[in-house]
Amino acid sequence: MTTSAHDDRTAPGRTTRAVAHLNAGPLDGPGALLDVDLEVPAPGPHDLLVEVRAVSVNPVDVKVRASRDPEGRPAVLGFDAAGTVVAVGAEVGAFAVGDDVFYAGSLERPGSNAGLQLVDERIVGHKPQSLDFAEAAALPLTAITAWEALFDRLGVERDAEGTVLVVGAAGGVGSVFVQLVRALTRMRVVATASRPESAQWVRGMGAHEVVDHHDLRDAVLALAPEGVDHVLSAYSDGNAQVFADVLKVRGAVVAIDDPEGLDLAPLKAKSQTWHWEFMFTRPLFEPESTAQHEVLEEISRLVDAGRLRTTMTTRLSPLDAATLAKAHRLVETSATIGKVVVAAQE
Incomplete structure (x- = not known):
């Protein structure tokens, strides 16, 4: 028009x-x-x-x-x-x-x-x-968030290899993040879902493997015994130790949620990194x-x-x-x- x-x-x-x-x-x-x-x-x-x-x-x-x-x-x-x-x-x-x-x-x-x-x-x-x-x-909001999380916060290169864990993959950001990883990198995607319909959805988005977030540590390490390279987290509350356990040495988390009282000490031993992604940062400050x-x-x-x-x-x-x-x-x-x-x- x-x-x-x-x-x-x-x-x-x-x-x-x-x-x-x-x-x-x-x-x-x-x-x-x-x-x-x-x-x-x-x-x-x-x-x-x-x-x-x-x-x-x-x-x-x-x-x-x-x-x-x-x-x-x-x-x-x-x-x-x-x-x-x-x-x-x-x-x-x-x-x-x-x-x-x-x-x-x-x-x-x-x-x-x-x-x-x-x-x-x-x-x-x-x-x-x-x-x-x-x-x-x-x-728009979820695509910008997913893009900035993947390429700006985690610093992933196009055609990168490795494994990424997507926690909350059936949500808006997770759904786009999984698609971007599959479209623009060669990384393996392990996604979390707690219901059959959620699992079906994230597989449709391109996830290679789907695990139940209620048994996250053991389920992820069963698929990736050496650990994963990156984590996208939409559900961080109480999961810092789990992420530290499943991440490789110097691995990185990017979180999009608002956990209260977050203790990041578990990430120190393996020199792991925690990033925040907030897509309104640029409109607000730049x-x-x-x-x-x-x-x-x-x-x-x-x-x-x-x-x-x-x-x-x-x-x-x-x-x-x-x-x-x-x-x-x-x-x-x-x-x-x-x-x-x-x-x-x-």
């Missing part, structure tokens, strides 16, 4: 429908998720104004909704999105009105749960042509970086080449407070496989 730069939705004083929360707390609390009308802001120099066609819900959405108190002012949630550019800032160079895009947004700006959203072009990619908007919206734009452009190429696929497993619509509440409830169970997506229309 090509939209004129003079689209009346971008005129001063126009409003857009959005889903916001007014108070921190549970979904059944007052002001958890509400339909509101908000003014459409004008793009800044590097901004795109995007008509949002689909969003996905991540654990961070649930966490922010439950813990961030906007003190009664409407705060729009949402990170992952796919949509169409309807206006651009004066210094935008990589996109034009009418481009279909996907992105994961920033913690510092209003979210994607809205009809129109401003986003900095430097963290945006062109949507894969082979995916519809809902399928594309499942990918706003001029184009690294995430470049990652999303590469993800888009890999998808269109048939080397990566969407991780969407649940599609809901329309994009309103009631539907997003359903999506939040699904994500809060921590038992979802793949990604939950909410499309603006069927």
Whole structure:
């Protein structure tokens, strides 16, 4: 869809429908998720104004909704999105009105749960042509996280060999991480899953071996007696000793979760390393970086080449407070496989 730069939705004083929360707390609390009308802001120099066609819900959405108190002012949630550019800032160079895009947004700006959203072009990619908007919206946050974890935090080289353990492989990040390892390296993937349907899913993503995380140490060492080279961890609480046991000397963990009271002393004896991956680091502290734009452009190429696929497993619509509440409830169970997506229309 090509939209004129003079689209009346971008005129001063126009409003857009959005889903916001007014108070921190549970979904059944007052002001958890509400339909509101908000003014459409004008793009800044590097901004795109995007008509949002689909969003996905991540654990961070649930966490922010439950813990961030906007003190009664409407705060729009949402990170992952796919949509169409309807206006651009004066210094935008990589996109034009009418481009279909996907992105994961920033913690510092209003979210994607809205009809129109401003986003900095430097963290945006062109949507894969082979995916519809809902399928594309499942990918940005988890793809950026997986890419940075694999190549930036762990320092894995293209075509690298070895073994990587993926703890929580059926989740959004794990699902993309497994695919990236298989598409771009020669490493063996050992993935964890606790249910038959989860095990089937991660095998479909490309895992060579699947183990039950309830018996992680013995199961991994039975497959890799010499130990694994790397661990991606979505479930780190209480597992530092297990990771130290299954990792080789000078092996490395990259964690994407928020364990409390983490004791990393078990990693010292074998000079092992613990890394954190937080995909919002660049938007927060390096706003001029184009690294995430470049990652999303590469993800888009890999998808269109048939080397990566969407991780969407649940599609809901329309994009309103009631539907997003359903999506939040699904994500809060921590038992979802793949990604939950909410499309603006069927």
